[in-house]
Amino acid sequence: MAFNINYRRLVIAAVIIILSPVACNNGTEAPFPSNPITFVVNWPAGGGMDRAGRLVAEYARKRLDVPIAVINVSGAGGATGVRHVAESDPDGYTVGILGASLVASQYINPNANSVDDIDIISFIGPDPAALQVRSDSGINSLEDYVQRAQSDPTPIKNGNDAPGGVSHIAATLLQRLTNIELTLVPYRGYAPTVAAIVSGEVQSSTLPVHQLIDQHEAGDIKILGVMSEERHFMAPDVLTFKEQGIDLVTGDWRAIYLPNNIPEDRHAFLETLFFETISDPEFQEAARQLSFFITPMMAEETKQFVEDFDRSLYPVLLENGLVKARQK
Amino acid sequence: MSENSSGFGPKNQFAAGLFLMVWSVIGWLSLIGSPALWVNEYGVDPGPSLLPIISLTILSLGALALIGTGALQTLVQQHARTRYWAMLIKGSLMPGLFAISLIVYITLIDVVGFIPMSAIFSITWMYILGVKSGNRTYSSLLPLVAIGTFIGVGLIYFVFLYLIGVPIG
Amino acid sequence: MITEFFSIASAVATDPYLLGLSALGTILGILMGCLPGISSTMALAILLPVTYAMSPLAAMVFLMAVFSASVFGGSISAILINIPGTPGAIVTQLEGYAMTKDGRASEALTYSLFSSTIGGIVGLIILMLVAPLVAKAAMQFRSPEFAMTTVFGLTMLAYSTPGSTFRGILSGVIGLLCGMVGFDLVTDVPRFDFGTSALQSGIGLVPLTVGLFGLAEVFRGIEGGVKGARKTPKLGTLVPSFEKVRRLWKTILRGSALGAIIGAIPAAGSAIAVAVSYAQEQRFSKRGNKFGTGVPEGLAGPEAANNACVGGALVPLMTLGIPGDTMTAVLMGALLIHGLRPGPMLFAERPDFVASVYVALFLALLLTVVFGFLLVRHFVRLMRTPDHILLVIIAMLCVVGSFAIRNNITDVYIMIAFGVIGYVMNRLDIPVAPLAFGLILGPILEENLRRSLIISDGSWLVFIERPIALTMLVLSVSALVFPLLQRAKILASNLKR
Numbered sequence: 002m003a004f005n006i007n008y009r010r011l012v013i014a015a016v017i018i019i020l021s022p023v024a025c026n027n028g029t030e031a032p033f034p035s036n037p038i039t040f041v042v043n044w045p046a047g048g049g050m051d052r053a054g055r056l057v058a059e060y061a062r063k064r065l066d067v068p069i070a071v072i073n074v075s076g077a078g079g080a081t082g083v084r085h086v087a088e089s090d091p092d093g094y095t096v097g098i099l100g101a102s103l104v105a106s107q108y109i110n111p112n113a114n115s116v117d118d119i120d121i122i123s124f125i126g127p128d129p130a131a132l133q134v135r136s137d138s139g140i141n142s143l144e145d146y147v148q149r150a151q152s153d154p155t156p157i158k159n160g161n162d163a164p165g166g167v168s169h170i171a172a173t174l175l176q177r178l179t180n181i182e183l184t185l186v187p188y189r190g191y192a193p194t195v196a197a198i199v200s201g202e203v204q205s206s207t208l209p210v211h212q213l214i215d216q217h218e219a220g221d222i223k224i225l226g227v228m229s230e231e232r233h234f235m236a237p238d239v240l241t242f243k244e245q246g247i248d249l250v251t252g253d254w255r256a257i258y259l260p261n262n263i264p265e266d267r268h269a270f271l272e273t274l275f276f277e278t279i280s281d282p283e284f285q286e287a288a289r290q291l292s293f294f295i296t297p298m299m300a301e302e303t304k305q306f307v308e309d310f311d312r313s314l315y316p317v318l319l320e321n322g323l324v325k326a327r328q329k
Numbered sequence: 330m331s332e333n334s335s336g337f338g339p340k341n342q343f344a345a346g347l348f349l350m351v352w353s354v355i356g357w358l359s360l361i362g363s364p365a366l367w368v369n370e371y372g373v374d375p376g377p378s379l380l381p382i383i384s385l386t387i388l389s390l391g392a393l394a395l396i397g398t399g400a401l402q403t404l405v406q407q408h409a410r411t412r413y414w415a416m417l418i419k420g421s422l423m424p425g426l427f428a429i430s431l432i433v434y435i436t437l438i439d440v441v442g443f444i445p446m447s448a449i450f451s452i453t454w455m456y457i458l459g460v461k462s463g464n465r466t467y468s469s470l471l472p473l474v475a476i477g478t479f480i481g482v483g484l485i486y487f488v489f490l491y492l493i494g495v496p497i498g
Numbered sequence: 499m500i501t502e503f504f505s506i507a508s509a510v511a512t513d514p515y516l517l518g519l520s521a522l523g524t525i526l527g528i529l530m531g532c533l534p535g536i537s538s539t540m541a542l543a544i545l546l547p548v549t550y551a552m553s554p555l556a557a558m559v560f561l562m563a564v565f566s567a568s569v570f571g572g573s574i575s576a577i578l579i580n581i582p583g584t585p586g587a588i589v590t591q592l593e594g595y596a597m598t599k600d601g602r603a604s605e606a607l608t609y610s611l612f613s614s615t616i617g618g619i620v621g622l623i624i625l626m627l628v629a630p631l632v633a634k635a636a637m638q639f640r641s642p643e644f645a646m647t648t649v650f651g652l653t654m655l656a657y658s659t660p661g662s663t664f665r666g667i668l669s670g671v672i673g674l675l676c677g678m679v680g681f682d683l684v685t686d687v688p689r690f691d692f693g694t695s696a697l698q699s700g701i702g703l704v705p706l707t708v709g710l711f712g713l714a715e716v717f718r719g720i721e722g723g724v725k726g727a728r729k730t731p732k733l734g735t736l737v738p739s740f741e742k743v744r745r746l747w748k749t750i751l752r753g754s755a756l757g758a759i760i761g762a763i764p765a766a767g768s769a770i771a772v773a774v775s776y777a778q779e780q781r782f783s784k785r786g787n788k789f790g791t792g793v794p795e796g797l798a799g800p801e802a803a804n805n806a807c808v809g810g811a812l813v814p815l816m817t818l819g820i821p822g823d824t825m826t827a828v829l830m831g832a833l834l835i836h837g838l839r840p841g842p843m844l845f846a847e848r849p850d851f852v853a854s855v856y857v858a859l860f861l862a863l864l865l866t867v868v869f870g871f872l873l874v875r876h877f878v879r880l881m882r883t884p885d886h887i888l889l890v891i892i893a894m895l896c897v898v899g900s901f902a903i904r905n906n907i908t909d910v911y912i913m914i915a916f917g918v919i920g921y922v923m924n925r926l927d928i929p930v931a932p933l934a935f936g937l938i939l940g941p942i943l944e945e946n947l948r949r950s951l952i953i954s955d956g957s958w959l960v961f962i963e964r965p966i967a968l969t970m971l972v973l974s975v976s977a978l979v980f981p982l983l984q985r986a987k988i989l990a991s992n993l994k995r
Contacts, residue, residue, distance in 0.1 A: 039496055045904075046543035047827040052834075059547050070494025073543075074905045076699025078681065081906060084695075109686060112695030158953060164686040186952055187684050189945065192827065196820050200637040202953065215819050215841030287550070291834045323686065337662070337927060345926040349668055356675055356690070365687045373956035377682040377689060380944045384674045391668040417925060424717035427893070428918050435897055435910050451890050458720065458886035477887035485891075485898050488533065493544060495902045 033093060033267050037068045041097035043082025045075040049191070049209075052291055053125065053255050054098040060284040061274060078165065080106045080113035087118045091260045093267035096275075098125070101253045104311050105165045108318050111326040121258040121307060122268070123275040124298035126288075129229030129252035130171035131239070133213050133222050134205045135198060143225045143245045146205070150181035159183045160194040160203035165323055167253040168194065171207040171228060173317050178249050198222065209252060211235055211292035228252055235292055251313065255293075256303055272300050339406065340413040343399030349392035356385045423461075427454070443498030444486060451478040502853035503626065506555075510857050516559050519552075520858070523563025524865040528873060530564075531571020534581045534708050535899025538568040542828040554836040555854050561832050562858035565825060566618060566808055567866045573610045573801060574874075578603060578881055579892050581712035581899075585703060586768035586804035588934050589776045589796075591711060596792035604878045609794050610801045611870040612743060613750045617802030618863040620754035621761065621809025625816075626856050630845075632810070633817035636762040641953060642960050645946035646970035647760075648939045651770035653974040657981065658777035661790065661929040669928050673936020674943075676701045683945050684952075696908040705900040705913040706937055710930050713896045713917030718924060719889045746798045749779055753802030760803075761810020762822075768807040769938045772800035809859070816852060817845050 040061075042054040051073060058069045074082035079102035089095035097119075106113040134140045140149055150157050161168040164187070172185055186203050188194040191212050198206045199216060206213070210233040216222035217236065226242045227233050228251050242249040257275045259268065278284060279297040288295050298306065318324050337345070360366060366378040434450045441449075455474040460467075489495045510516045523545075530541040541564055549557035572583025577594035590610065597606035624632065639647070652670060659666035679690045680700030691697040753775045760771035779799040780786045789796045812829075814820045819841025821827035833840055838851060845852055881888070900913035923930050954960035961967045 037494070039494065045824060046539050047821075047824040047831070051543060052831045055543070055547055056835075059550065072494060072496060072905050073540075076904055076906060077695065080695075081699055081904070085905070110695075110698070112698060163681070163683045184952065186949060188949075189683055192821050196637070196814070196818075197640070199818060199820065200640055202640045215839055215843050219842045221842075287835060290837050291831065341927060345665065345928055348922060348926055348928070349672070352672055352675070359690045359692055363687075363689065366689060371685060372952075373954075374684050374948050374952050377685050377687050380940075380947075381675065381678055381689065384671050384678075388668060388671045388675070391664070391671070395665075420721050421921075421925070423720045424918075424921055427717060427720050428914060431893065431897065431914050431917075432911070435907070435914075447894060451894065454890045454893075455887055458889065459884075462884075462886050473884065473887065477883070477891065481887070481891035481894060485894055489535075489898045489902055493536075493902065495898065496905055497898060497901050 033270060034065065034067045036094055037070055038065070038093075039089075039095045040069050040071045041082050041086050041095065042071060042073045043075060043079040043085075043097065043099050043102075044073070046073050049128070049253075050079075050098060050100060050255065053288075053293055056284070056287060056291065056293075057098065057125065057257070057275070057278060060281060060287070061278040064274060064278060077110060077113065078102055078106050080110055083114050083119065086258065087114045087260050089260050091262040091264075093259070093263050093271060095260065096271065097258050098255060099258060100128075100255050101167050101170075101310065101314075102165075104307065104314055105170065105318065105323075108315070108324045108326055108329075109165045113326065115327065116307060116311065118261065119258045120261050120263065120268070120300075121256050121303050122272045122300045123257045123279060124296065124303040124306060125255040125257065125279055126293055126295040126297075127229060127252055127254040128167075128209050128294060129227050129233060129250070130168055130207050131210045131227045131233070131236075132171075132175065132205060132207055132225045132242075133198060133217070134225060135201060136221055136223050137201075138204050140205075140225070141223070143240075143242070143247070146225055147179045147181055150179070150183065156182050156184045157205055158186050158203040160186050160188055160197045160206040160208075162194075163187045163189070164321055165318070167251075168207045168209075170314065170317055171249075171251050173321060174228075174249055174251055175207065177317070177320070178247055210239075214292070229294075233294065234289065254306075254310070256307070338413065339399045339402035341399070342395050342402065344413075344417070346392045346395030346397075346399055349388060350396065353385050353389040353392055356381070356388070360385065430454070438498040441498075443490060444482060446498065447482045447485070448478055451482055500626075502849050503856055506850065506853050507857045507860070510555075510559065510854075510861060516556060517861075519556055519560045520563045520861045520865050521869070523560040524567040524862060524869050525873075527564040527567025528571040528574070528866070528869060531568030531583050532574040532578075532877070533571075533899060534575055534579075534583065534712060534895055535704060535902040536583075537704065537903065538565060538572065538584055539824040539828060540903070541568045542825060546828060546832055549832055550835055554833070554838055554851070555858075557832050557836060558855055558858040559861065561829060562855070563862040563865060565829065566805075566859060566862040567869070569805055569808060570611065570614055570866050570870060573614065573804070574607065574877055577606045577610060578877060579712060580715040581892075581896070582707050582934075584768070584804075585938055586772050586800075586807060588707065588769070588931060588938075589772040589800040590804070592776070592790060592931060593793055593796035595711075595715075596790060597794075597797070598881070600792050602792065603881055604874060605794075606792075606797060607870075607874045607878065609746070609798050611867060611874065613746065613753065613798040613802040614805035615863055615867045615870075616750050617754040617757055617805035618808055618866075619860070620751070620802070621758045621806035622856060622859055622863065623809075624758040624806075625809040625812055625859075629813050629817050632759070632762045632813045636814060637818075638966060641946040642950040642964050642967040643970065645943055645950055646961055646967040646974070647770060648943040648946065650970045650974045650977075651773050652935065652939055652943070653977045654777035655773045655932055655935050657977050658773075658780045658789070659929045659932050661927065663981070665927070666929045666932045669923070669930065670932035670936040673933040673938075674940035675936075676706065676933070677937045677940030678944070683941075684948050696911075699904075699906070699908075701912055701937065702903060702909055703934070703937060704903040705909040706916050707934050708896050708900045709913035709916030709918075710920035710934060713893065713913060714920030714924060714930070716889050716893050716896070717917060717921040719885060721921075742794070746794060749782070749795045749799045750802045752778060752782075753799035754806040757803030757806025758810050761807030762813045768804055768811075769935065771803040771807055773935060775799040775803040812855070812859070815840055816855065818842060819844075 040058045042051050044050040055071050058071045062069045074085040086095055086097035107115040140146050159172050161172045194206055195212050197203045213222045214235050217224045224239045226245055227239055228242050228249050276297055276299050285295045315329050360381050438446045452474055455477050459470045530536045545564055572587040573590050576582040576587040576591035580591050580595040582588045582591055594606045656667045679697050681688055756775050757771045779795045780789045783795045785793045811822050811826050814822045815826045821830045897910055900909050920930050950960050
């Protein structure tokens with residue numbers, strides 16, 4: 002008998018739970034944001050983009066009364082996550098983080114979104130590429146490297162991403178600007194590339210600075226140059242390419258974006274929120290620990306940056322036969 | 330032939346071969362339909378079509394072998410009539426219905442919302458399967474279905490949607 | 499190293515806060531690991547921000563507990579509902595789920611818990627004693643070796659799959675083809691995508707295994723009119739008799755050794771280790787021909803190997819600063835946020851830190867046993883839920899779990915498709931496990947094969963010139979040829995008669 006009573010209670014509880022979301026929607030309009038915000042990372046959990054995204058979300062949450070849920074929508078080289086945000090309701094409750102892959106995949110992948118399909122609201126920072134060589138290769142400077150590549154009949158093997166990836170683009174740009182021929186060996190992601198150069202399968206790599214900083218300090222690997230405007234805070238002794246006479250600035254970067262057509266006030270709210278979060282010294286300190294370069298920018302500047310990046314990237318992709326989706 | 334001794338019936342051989350053949354036909358069609366794979370300008374890289382061709386060749390030959398042995402055995406051995414095909418289709422009826430209802434379920438989650446749609450799906454199938462299993466009276470079935478739905482849907486909602494924030498529905 | 503290990507161990511063992519954290523991490527890890535769709539990586543990534551405010555030692559204690567416990571959690575769902583939580587658990591279910599169907603679920607879980615703990619400890623000991631050596635050996639493993647080891651893994655699997663070897667190979671080939679869906683790594687050309695963006699990201703391992711094993715099993719339960727799909731599990735005694743465990747000693751040690759060594763190879767580690775261990779146990783076991791019907795050796799060996807890989811996977815991270823898989827990548831992120839950059843420098847200069855990682859892992863292993871034993875009983879009790887309720891809940895879990903892994907609705911459709919495919923393959927007596935392995939190993943094989951050729955400038959000799967690659971190649975060929983020779987002999991003698 003006792004069982005039956007329990008059953009009845011549970012049935013009632015079940016009905017209440019099932020109906021409760023219907024009842025919730027009847028309230029009056031609260032000031033934005035009144036619901037949890039979804040923060041979309043377009044790469045899988047555990048990677049650099051995920052780390053950056055979760056850190057930004059964590060610090061943005063402290064400035065809000067509502068929670069931020071970080072989700073990973075990955076696939077198709079980052080394009081799936083961008084699509085998820087681009088096609089979400091333009092109510093300001095879906096925010097995303099993305100990087101250079103957006104610009105590349107709009108040309109490579111016919112099914113990817115273009116830069117115009119989304120609204121980039123703030124810049125987090127660049128993640129410049131660099132050129133690393135094994136110390137036992139006997140190459141000591143960028144000049145040596147170029148000379149070796151031009152004179153040696155067997156091309157230097159360089160470890161990088163699949164075509165269209167950031168370190169592949171860096172390697173291609175390097176070839177173009179210095180007139181050298183490398184054998185580009187593709188790896189799936191940064192960690193396998195690191196393993197490849199450490200084990201000696203390739204002689205050089207075009208990875209971001211922080212990937213091999215420890216080996217650089219230990220002396221097994223030498224970073225010949227950084228492909229950024231200014232030197233990297235983690236390797237202040239390493240010259241930039243520009244300082245060495247080669248005008249090569251490239252690499253990944255990270256930015257926050259929204260779907261298009263967000264109401265004016267919510268757009269402004271989110272733009273300020275993320276700009277302030279990224280400018281927060283406490284956040285910047287945490288980000289430095291994770292080896293992220295932080296240079297906050299508001300929407301206007303960020304859009305200009307992305308446009309410039311787009312312009313420098315297009316010829317590289319065209320040359321590699323990677324412009325398959327839309328022409329420029 | 331090992332196939333003979335492993336105790337597969339001839340019709341099973343034939344059906345398994347057919348199943349594998351469907352895969353290889355779809356594979357070949359897709360491969361032939363993507364001209365980008367046939368461009369041979371990859372230098373020392375054997376290209377993106379090498380492994381697909383090897384795999385599809387193995388699969389097609391294997392499928393043909395199974396179909397062949399199946400057909401031969403049926404002709405030679407004059408097996409007793411075992412309504413194999415009818416049994417195969419009849420047995421798959423309920424699972425097929427279940428699969429279709431799953432697709433309807435996930436399509437409607439977006440429209441109706443996760444909790445109501447899951448509750449409908451869960452109550453319906455728990456009830457149908459409960460009746461089918463036949464060892465319960467209708468009155469004892471209802472509370473059990475309600476509790477099962479409540480706990481099942483509630484738990485999934487709590488862990489996946491509430492705690493982790495999975496954006497389904 | 500040993501002195502640091504003990505001094506930190508005693509510090510941790512007397513600190514109720516750290517013990518509590520480890521316990522919490524263990525429980526969360528087991529619970530998250532056993533839910534389909536929450537991978538170890540996801541569990542770690544979700545819990546990572548919690549550790550930002552902790553001390554580095556506390557963060558390590560907590561995350562190691564989650565890491566190690568979620569691997570065991572993955573085995574729970576493999577054994578109870580035929581859904582492997584991690585790639586390493588795919589073999590677990592071959593024997594484990596067979597035992598569950600036989601009403602021996604708690605026995606299976608206990609074997610799994612026992613052998614995974616020993617595997618984990620052996621892995622840890624090897625990590626502690628010879629990490630730099632293992633790392634050096636692992637660095638000898640380059641693209642040609644990867645390619646040939648993968649070939650070896652595939653042949654071992656084809657050779658050991660329960661059921662027909664011939665059909666096993668064909669099923670593995672389907673897996674290879676599924677692994678090719680999406681963008682090609684070397685050229686970035688989409689393959690087998692049928693022109694839709696849905697298939698461009700490829701077929702994920704989680705949707706595939708959840709469908710192929712989990713949902714297919716639900717279909718099978720429904721087909722059987724629900725009745726008699728499974729025997730109701732007996733709770734039974736949890737601790738198997740000493741005699742039973744003693745008989746598994748060698749199996750567990752063999753599995754552990756394999757796992758610790760193969761686990762240090764980045765990316766391929768656990769999947770190949772369990773496949774090799776399963777094949778090996780089938781060879782050694784007197785009940786080899788009964789594999790697939792619930793033989794403890796076939797469960798204990800791979801489980802030990804799977805968990806020994808945890809230690810192995812940490813080797814490249816600790817010694818070289820290279821995360822071998824996504825799980826160790828999250829751990830690396832956790833260390834970075836505290837200003838600790840794992841790598842050769844940290845390994846040489848901060849033995850106390852290195853020791854604290856070992857202590858954290860050791861504590862996690864111990865607590866996994868404790869909470870594992872406490873929880874197993876309850877998990878098994880869950881299986882006493884009437885089938886018509888349980889099957890529907892599992893089906894919904896399959897849907898939400900396959901969605902949650904990438905938050906992509908395509909994955910759910912893929913999961914359902916593979917549910918149907920798995921069901922059909924069961925009906926037609928085509929083994930399904932090789933398909934899943936083909937999907938895991940196929941891309942690794944192709945990528946490394948083609949990369950080897952790029953590096954060797956197109957010369958196929960690269961696979962023969964390098965000793966490790968050659969060994970693997972010879973082993974694979976002989977594994978395929980010897981059974982054929984034997985069969986030919988039997989056939990010949992049959993013909994004579």
